[in-house]
Amino acid sequence: MSINKDILPKDHLYDESIIDNEQLWTTNNVHDPGSFKDGDTYYVFSTDAQVGGTFKPGIQIRKSKDLINWQWVGRAFSEVPKEAKDWTGAEGLWAPDVVKYGDTYYLYYAASQFGKTQSFIGVATSKNIEGPWEDQGEVFKTKQGEEGPNAIDPNITFDKKGKPWMVYGSFFGGIYVSEINPETGKLVHYGRGKLIAKRHQSVEGAIEGPYIVYNPDFDYYYLFVSYDSLFSNYNIRVARSKNIEGPYVDFNGHEMTDLFLPPNDVGMKILGGYKFKGSEGWVAPGHNSVLQDGDDYYIIHHIRAAKDKRWHYLHVRKIVWTEDGWPLVSPERYAGEGEEPVEIEEIIGIWEIINVDKNNNNQILSKELKLSLQKMIGTNYVERIGENRYIFYLNNGFPSEVVDGIVMPGWDWEKWCGTYVFMGKNIKGEVFLGKLINGY
Structure with missing residues (x-):
């Protein structure tokens, strides 16, 4: 989009x-x-x-x-x-x-x-x-x-x-x-x-x-x-x-x-x-x-x-x-985007991820991590399960989280460019939000 x-x-x-x-x-x-x-x-x-x-x-x-x-x-x-x-x-x-x-x-x-x-x-x-x-x-x-x-x-x-x-x-x-x-x-x-x-x-x-x-x-x-x-x-x-x-x-x-x-x-x-x-x-x-x-x-x-x-x-x-x-x-404000199919190759790269911690209601800082296609111990990788449905396996930077969610186009209001955003939750209902920082 x-x-x-x-x-x-x-x-x-x-x-x-x-x-x-x-x-x-x-x-x-x-x-x-x-x-x-x-x-x-x-x-x-x-x-x-x-x-x-x-x-x-x-x-x-x-x-x-x-x-x-x-x-x-x-x-x-x-x-x-x-x-x-x-x-x-x-x-x-x-x-x-x-x-x-x-x-x-x-x-x-x-x-x-x-x-x-x-x-x-x-x-x-x-x-x-x-x-x-x-x-x-x-x-x-x-x-x-x-x-x-x-x-x-x-x-x-x-x-x-x-x-x-x-x-x-x-x-x-x-x-x-x-x-x-x-x-x-x-x-x-x-x-x-x-x-x-x-x-x-x-x-x-x-x-x-x-x-x-x-x-x-x-x-x-x-x-x-x-x-x-x-x-x-x-x-x-x-x-x-x-x-x-x-x-x-x-x-x-x-x-x-x-x-x-x-x-x-x-x-x-x-x-x-x-x-x-x-x-x-x-x-x-x-x-x-x-x-x-x-x-x-x-x-x-x-x-x-x-x-x-x-x-x-x-x-x-x-x-x-x-x-x-x-x-x-969405972790970013609305800029006219909507849900659409997203190819996995488009989202490989450096992400900023926020754990929406239920016990920390102050300002939460993002963590930077690299997502890859390779399923290796100690790496963060991603698996596509639908047109814009993905599982993020966060094994480095977070305590081994498996987060099921949605990727869609968005606008990076901080860097003033297009990007992809992610919204997901783990099996305990804890929410994770993120954006691809190298944008498009």
Whole structure:
């Protein structure tokens, strides 16, 4: 596949010259992105968060024709809706999500204050995805000091019968799911719904940003969540279920509500902070949405620049699926590529490999190794098992790992050239990501 490098925007990190010019923000200042495709246009709605300048509330909106170049649209509101403001005292809105029931768009949002559970999920409607939006008030709210969920981070997903459900929640009480009435956009049965994921208080119950997507090819619902601190060591985990109300289990069969196992043993980790050689890398990827576009799936998330973590940006990455039905995420941002047959001779050479270690949620450094066709003791070699399916035998640089995965074309954003990328997992469900460093 030929990637058109002429349309790819180069990174300009820490650019203080654009702080007061929203039209130039592009992927800057995106946090907790919710995604939606309307016709031939992709939209991202995101939290009121920005570096410097005069803070403005209202939910940021951006759009794109290619998932690569992003244009500022505006804000959904000019202020925090009164009902949400009165309940929470919030100065801004968090974690929006957009869906469409019939001919009406529904914009879900959260209002709260950091570290509190006096929280509010509301909804607004519009006949146009770019607004104007009319607030419809409360969907669900929680009260400070009461045990249970925290009413933030709403995501609307549809089950295989077409019924909408809201998954929501965060630190403190865990992640819950409850059915939505598409006629009103509000809960069928008012209340917290069913608990589907929770972490132990030894890690401050650090789970949030839930997103559920149904994949009909495997007949599973996939629950994506973010672990740990959004400021430093965010990482994305996934589990799946045959039922939208759970139980959701990870690759090793651990339920997402398990509070007895070590907290990092639960949830299949698919992306965390990383660093390829010759770059400063990225940290704290998380609070993702998943965009299904025909047969293609993309993970859309925010991430922080490593040298100054105040700066957060939008990343879009391709999702591929293993033969046994698990999502894996490209180590490089989307640049227009897709899956295609890859000949083994094209991928022989020097690779940088990242072990997405479930117990190391800080920035993980890549390891450089040479892949060959020769099956020799102490060497790293590769075996082709399908058009773009490969097994990497890593015997030098890693403790004898056999990693089954997918190779596809990609764009090396660090070296600004085409390359091949690899996404795979071993028999324990540990994920490995890599790129061919001599590119093409």
